Amino acid sequence: MANIKNIKAREILDSRGNPTVECDIYLDDNSFGRSAVPSGASTGMHEAIELRDNDKGRYGGKGVKKAISNVLEIVTPKIINQSFDNFYDFDKKLLSIDGTKNKSNLGANATLALSLAYAKALAFQKKEELFQYLSEDNDFVLPVPMMNIINGGSHADNSVDIQEFMIAPIGAPSFGESIRYGCEIFHSLKSKLKSKGLNT
Structure with a gap:
């Protein structure tokens, strides 16, 4: 060494x-x-x-x-x-x-x-x-990504007490697809919140 x-x-x-x-x-x-x-x-x-x-x-x-x-x-x-x-x-x-x-x-x-x-x-x-x-010689496997979709607490200018709402697209057939799932959920949620007049 x-x-x-x-x-x-x-x-x-x-x-x-x-x-x-x-x-x-x-x-x-x-x-x-x-x-x-x-x-x-x-x-x-x-x-x-x-x-x-x-x-x-x-x-x-x-x-x-x-x-x-x-x-x-x-x-x-x-x-x-x-x-x-x-x-x-x-x-x-x-x-x-x-x-x-x-x-x-x-x-x-x-x-x-x-x-x-x-x-x-x-x-x-x-x-x-x-x-x-x-x-340490273990097989390399890409992890399931965790994605922040709503901020609260000290990360945001709102009154939401919980700091981060996250999703993990478990079950996606590939890492790329899990990213796509997360993006689509994020944008769908944004549209839904906007349609109800809520902050995004």
Whole structure:
């Protein structure tokens, strides 16, 4: 197993213009993995803690310099020049460094970026795509897509309490057909709601 040769971390912007953590991990056999971890629009009370800087002068307090500092100054010295048998052992090491159930010391944005970057480096080492590496020789099967058809809660400007209403077109003969089913249901629902004078 190759040793970790170098780790880089930086603050980037996600598709919503919010800062997030991006990490690069280089192994000494020149394998490489990079990952960025944008946050969701809402978080639940039991989710791992995403570390934000809370400096209102930068990105409205959403900067991630502290999480990046944790990657470079706390985690890197403890894992540099080490090798791990697999990404499970790497993740266990990250959890032990953090020492909390909710990842509040290092930040879930730091640990997830590192975890995914390491898994991608291992996939690169085996000349596989990440999904192939993670499948561990299981047959590849496309999943049934889940599609959001109505938004509520923090995702919408309405008074619907439930955050997302989703469908899963189970029983479709192919992935392409399941996408078609979902699109047709979505547009049919939109027409039905419009005909009743309801918001879409």
